[in-house]
Structures are given as structure tokens and as C-alpha cells.
Amino acid sequence: MTLGRAALLLSLLLSQARGFLSFGEDDGIPDEWVLLHVVQGHIGAGNYSYLRLNHDGKIILHMQSLKGDADLYVSDKTLHPNFDTYKLQSVTCGHDVVVVPGDFKRPVGIGIYGHPSYKESEFEIRVFYDQAVPQDPFESGSYSSEGGHAEKKSAQAGDDFQEEESIFWTILIGLLKIILEILF
Template sequence: MKFSKYVTLLVCAVSLQIWGCLSIEIENYFYHLQSFVDDIGPGNYSYFKLSRQGNVRIFVETLEGDADIYVSETNSKPTFEDYDFKSVTCGEDYVDIPDSFKRPAAIAIYGHPRFSETKFRCSVYVDTRDLAQNDPEQQHFETTEDEELTGWHFLLKILEFVLDVAL
């Protein structure tokens, strides 16, 4: 019984390591548009609107406390009870907003109530594969890592299967 727990932990650790490598590969496809730093009190929200078309990633790095992201295309002030997309981890959060999502999209950053203050850095990225398709002069954003990404994706699917069987 203990052996299966160790195997499960090992598979989880390897999966997390691969996710770290995979996220580096995916990050190469994103072009940084802008960043800002803000802080919010416990249980409060900081709102902003996203007008940029295309596939966009909102990335929030918590500097102090715990910041979470909520996104909505219909509600102008999304909450943890009313949203379309969310990311609620401790530390780094991101949400990928597809081009099909209605603009302007409403973004809410929530400061968890267990902290007296939450300080965060919010960064907005656009998928450069969209830029390259829409603007021929932007071809220099194109990367050649599709084959490596596919290999990582395949390995990740195998590890997910092993993890599902182990649990």
C-alpha cells in the first residue's frame, strides 16, 4: 500500500515538473502587452476591462497575500459566484481568454480575506500565432517549437493516464 502512495507522489512530481517545462514552451507563443502592480484589501475586488481582440492570457503573480482571477463576458463585475473563467491558485494564476469571447471582457482580481492586504502584478499577453496569421510583418514572432510541444503533450497525456489508474 505504501508503495502505491510513493508511485502516485512520484507521478505527481514528474507531472508538475513537466507542466513547468510545458509552460515555458507555451510562454514563447505569447507577446507581452502590458503589466501593472496593484493592491487590494481583504475580500475586495480590483476590476478592469479587456478590449484587445485575439487570444489573450491574463497572468497574475501574487506578490503578497493571495490574488485570484475571475473573468466574465456578460457580467461587468465578475465575482467568485458569477464568472465565466477563473484561476484560484496560491501564487501564480492565469486565464486564457479566447478570441471568441465577447469584448470588452470584465476582469476581476480578488484579494483573499485571510490576508490583510493582497499585492499583485497583472500582465496581459497576446498569442503571437494570431498576430502572425493576421499581419504578415509579424512573422518574426512565429516559433518552431510545435514538434517539441506535441511531444510534451503526448508525454503529459501518458502521465495523466498513469495517474488516473494509480488513483
């Protein structure tokens, strides 16, 4: 009886360990997800490695730390996200998952951080596209006759004009200060 329990316990522990250590195709990935990329790499302790995501739509990043502990930081504001500047993160030991919404501005910056507890971390990232989320080409603004986004173009032109105007005023005020210092 004791030998049977020990064998049962050993087989249970082995199946749990195999499930914990494996990162195969059959790990609960829905059929609607399409595998786009598999990236493997190494990262030193306290260092970052950066990737750029250009693909549109809802993207799921699955990262497995194969050795050590790599953490994942994601941002649509900077191409070099870190633990101070990020929008999304996953900092678990082992399996990290981040879902990048379809409305994030592209390109999206992905930062992989090697945790300082380990001299080197080895990781594998699987990038999935969720094709179950329908893409509406008209949701982000109206289209111009040239096929581009008229709303985005005009907003960008407005930002450029505002930046040029700001630089102009900065230079003008600087010149006025110099003239006033010379006169008085």
C-alpha cells in the first residue's frame, strides 16, 4: 500500500513538474491566436534588451524565462520602456504574459529586463495575434480620398505647427533678453 502511494505521488509530482517546465504548443493557447514570431535571447543581470512591435491588432506576448528571471515592459510612448517608463508590465518569475491592445499606437516598444538576482537570464517570447478581435478600419478616424487617415494627418500637422511656434517664441524671447541686457 505504501509503495503504491509513493508511486502515485511520484507520478503526480513528475506530471506537475513537466507541466510547469514545458512551454509547448499545447499550453492553453486559443485557436483564434496566430503565432507571429518566436524570439529567444539572453540578457545580463540589470540590463535591457529591446524589441519593436509593428503589427496592428491585439497582440499577446508570452515570455518564458528558461533560465534566470527576465521581466517584460511594454509601451506605446517609448521604444525603450523600463521599470520607470512603461504602460504594461509582467514581472513574474517564470511565465510572463502581456496583452497589447489593438488601439496602442504603433510601433510598440518592448523591453526585456534581466533581473539582478541572476547573472544571466535566458528567455523565449512567443508573439501571438488575436484574430478573434475584429478590426474596424473606420474606428480610428475618417479616411481622406487618398486612402490615409485625414484626422491623424491634421492632428500631426497641428502638433508640428505648435512645436515650430514654440521654438519661434523661445528664440524670440531669448533675443529680447540679450537686447535688454545690452541696453541696460
